[in-house]
Amino acid sequence: MxxxxxxxxxxxxxxxxxxxxxxxxxxxxxxxxxxxxxxxxxxxxxxxxxxxxxxxxxxxxxxxxSRPGLGLRLLDGRHRVMAEFRRDTATGPHGYPQANMFxxxxxxxxxxxxxxxxxxxxxxxxxxxxxxxxxxxxxxxxxxxxxxxxxxxxxxxxxxxxxxxxxxxxxxxxxxxxxxxxxxEDLRFEERWLVVDGVCDRDLGAWGGVHQVCDPRRAATFMQMGSLRYRWEFRLHPGESIVDVRPLVGPWLGDAAVRIVRRAEYTFRAxxxxxxxxxxxxxxxxxxxxxxxxxxxxxxxxxxxxxxxxxxxxxxxxxxxxxxxxxxxxxxxxQIRLAIVAGWAMTGGQDRAAAVRRVVLGAIWRVPGLKGLALRSTSPPLDHVGRGRRAGRLAPQPMVVWEGREVRLDEALGPGWATLFGERPPAPRRVRGRPIRVTPELDPSGALRRWMRGRTIVLRPDRVVHAAH
Incomplete structure (x- = not known):
C-alpha cells in the first residue's frame, strides 16, 4: 500500500x-x-x-x-472599554473553554x-x-x-x-x-502589521482576554498567551517601519520589564x-x-x-x-469574510468613521439578542452534507456515562460513523455505524437529549450531522 x-x-x-x-x-x-x-x-x-x-x-x-481566554474587549485610543464580549472559560458546548490562548x-x-x-x-x-x-x-x-x-x-x-x-x-x-x-483569489484585504512577542518579569494584571484597540491612528491588539508571555500587534502606516517597539508596548507595561522574543512585520491578507x-x-x-x-x-x-x-x-x-x-x-x-468585516469594524475607517463606530458598538451592546449573537462561537455549518436542516452542523459534546464511566461524547461515539436515537429504535436502513441509544442513564444532564429533540441523528466520523430523522 x-x-x-x-x-x-x-x-x-x-x-x-x-x-x-x-x-x-x-x-x-x-x-x-x-x-x-x-x-x-x-x-x-x-x-x-x-x-x-x-x-x-x-x-x-x-x-x-494553554489558558482559557475571557473573550474580547474593544478599547478606544485611550484604552477605555467600549464593549466586552465574554467567553465561557469553563466548558462550552464542545466540552472545552470557548477560547484558548497558547x-x-x-x-x-x-x-x-x-x-x-x-x-x-x-x-x-x-x-x-x-x-x-x-x-x-x-x-x-x-x-x-x-x-x-x-x-x-x-x-x-x-x-x-x-x-x-x-x-x-x-x-x-x-x-x-x-x-x-x-x-x-484575492478577497480584497491587505494590511501591514507589526507583531511583538515578549516575556515580562511579572504578571501585568491585565484582563484575561484579547484587547482590541479601535483607534484609526494606531489600531492595536494585546493579549496574554501564558503566565508571563504577551503579544502585541500594531497596524503599520503605508511605508512605515518601526525599529524601537518599546514606546508602543510601554503603555501596557506599567513598571514591569519585558524581554522581546520576537518582532516581525506581517502583511495580513485574505x-x-x-x-x-x-x-x-x-x-x-x-x-x-x-x-x-x-x-x-x-x-x-x-x-x-x-x-x-x-x-x-x-x-x-x-x-x-x-x-x-x-x-x-x-x-x-x-470565516475569512467574517474576519474581514470584524477587522473593519474594530480597526478600519478614519476619525469620523471611528466616532460613528463607537456609538454603534455601544448600541449593539445594549440591544437584547444582539449581544448573544456577538458571543456565539460556533462556526457555520458545512454545505452539501446529507439531508435535513441539521445536516452539516457539528454535534455538541456533553459528558455522558459510557460503560460505567463519565466521558466526553466522542469517546462513546468511537472513531467511525454513529447513530444516536431515543426510546424508539430507528429503522435499520437509517442506522449507520455504531448505534447508541440515548437514555437518561447515558445522558444524566439531559443536554444531548435536548439537542436531539427526539430525532435520530446520524453522525459522520468528524462529528458532523449527516442526517436527522
Whole structure:
C-alpha cells in the first residue's frame, strides 16, 4: 500500500499524519526543517478545534500548556472599554473553554510527541519537495497514485516516492500549490502589521482576554498567551517601519520589564486558492486559504481541513474525496469574510468613521439578542452534507456515562460513523455505524437529549450531522 505523503510538518501537517496513522494509513511526513519553528505564531483556538485535538489524543496535554481566554474587549485610543464580549472559560458546548490562548511552539511539541508514539509514520526533516505528479483524476480507482520528488538539503540527493495521496500543508508560500497550478483569489484585504512577542518579569494584571484597540491612528491588539508571555500587534502606516517597539508596548507595561522574543512585520491578507485538489493532490491550511487574524481562526481552519480530509482518505471511498473542497472551501471563505468585516469594524475607517463606530458598538451592546449573537462561537455549518436542516452542523459534546464511566461524547461515539436515537429504535436502513441509544442513564444532564429533540441523528466520523430523522 502506497503511503500518503504530507508536505509540511507544522501543526496542520502533523495533525494530518496523526489522524491518518490512528486510522491505520501509513504516512511519510516531509519538511524543510528537522525541528518545529521555535517562535510563536498562532495563539488561539476555539472549543471546536480543541475537540479535534481530543481526537488527536492531545487535548489534556494542550490544556496544560494553554489558558482559557475571557473573550474580547474593544478599547478606544485611550484604552477605555467600549464593549466586552465574554467567553465561557469553563466548558462550552464542545466540552472545552470557548477560547484558548497558547504559545504555538508548545502545541507543536505536544503534536510531535504524539506523532512519535504512532506506528506507520516516517518523518524526514531537511527535505525540499521539488516535484509532484497529480496522479489519476477524481473518481478513478483507489489504487491510483501520485509521485513526489524531494531533495535532501544536506546531501543534494533526490528521491521519488509513490503516494496514495499528497497533502500540501506547506503554508502560505506553498510549493505544492504552485506545482499543481493553483492560484490565489484575492478577497480584497491587505494590511501591514507589526507583531511583538515578549516575556515580562511579572504578571501585568491585565484582563484575561484579547484587547482590541479601535483607534484609526494606531489600531492595536494585546493579549496574554501564558503566565508571563504577551503579544502585541500594531497596524503599520503605508511605508512605515518601526525599529524601537518599546514606546508602543510601554503603555501596557506599567513598571514591569519585558524581554522581546520576537518582532516581525506581517502583511495580513485574505485569499483562497482557486482549486484545492488536482488528482491525488490536496491543499490544506494556509496553502489553501489565508485569513486576517481578527477572529482567531487561522490555525483552526487548517485543523478543520485535516479532520475533514483524513477520515475520507482512510475510508477508501473515492466519492468522499470529491466532497473535501466542496465542504471546506465555502466554510473557509465564510470565516475569512467574517474576519474581514470584524477587522473593519474594530480597526478600519478614519476619525469620523471611528466616532460613528463607537456609538454603534455601544448600541449593539445594549440591544437584547444582539449581544448573544456577538458571543456565539460556533462556526457555520458545512454545505452539501446529507439531508435535513441539521445536516452539516457539528454535534455538541456533553459528558455522558459510557460503560460505567463519565466521558466526553466522542469517546462513546468511537472513531467511525454513529447513530444516536431515543426510546424508539430507528429503522435499520437509517442506522449507520455504531448505534447508541440515548437514555437518561447515558445522558444524566439531559443536554444531548435536548439537542436531539427526539430525532435520530446520524453522525459522520468528524462529528458532523449527516442526517436527522
Amino acid at each position: 502506497d503511503r500518503v505523503v504530507i508536505v509540511g510538518a507544522g501543526p496542520v501537517g502533523t495533525a494530518s499524519a496523526i489522524l491518518l496513522a490512528q486510522r491505520g494509513v501509513p504516512c511519510l511526513l516531509l519538511d524543510r526543517y528537522a525541528e518545529p519553528y521555535p517562535l510563536p505564531r498562532a495563539v488561539h483556538v476555539d472549543d471546536e478545534v480543541v475537540r479535534i485535538l481530543q481526537e488527536l489524543g492531545v487535548a489534556d496535554e494542550f490544556l496544560r500548556v 504559545d504555538q511552539p508548545d502545541l507543536e511539541r505536544v503534536l510531535r510527541a504524539r506523532l512519535a508514539t504512532l506506528d506507520g509514520v516516517e518523518f524526514i526533516g531537511g527535505a525540499e519537495v521539488v516535484g509532484v505528479s497529480a496522479g489519476s483524476s477524481a473518481g478513478s480507482s483507489a489504487g491510483s497514485s501520485a509521485d513526489v520528488t524531494y531533495r535532501l538539503l544536506r546531501t543534494g540527493a533526490e528521491h521519488t516516492v509513490p503516494a496514495a495521496a499528497v497533502l500540501g500543508c506547506d503554508g502560505a508560500n506553498s510549493t505544492v500549490r504552485g506545482l499543481i497550478g493553483a492560484t490565489l 485569499r483562497v486558492a482557486d482549486h484545492w485538489r488536482s488528482g491525488r493532490v490536496f491543499l490544506l491550511g494556509d496553502a489553501a486559504h489565508q485569513t486576517p487574524p481578527f477572529i482567531g481562526q487561522g490555525l483552526g481552519a487548517g485543523l478543520r481541513d485535516a479532520y475533514n480530509l483524513a477520515w475520507k482518505l482512510a475510508s477508501g471511498d473515492e466519492r468522499l474525496l470529491d466532497s473535501y473542497e466542496r465542504e471546506r472551501k465555502p466554510h473557509a471563505r465564510a
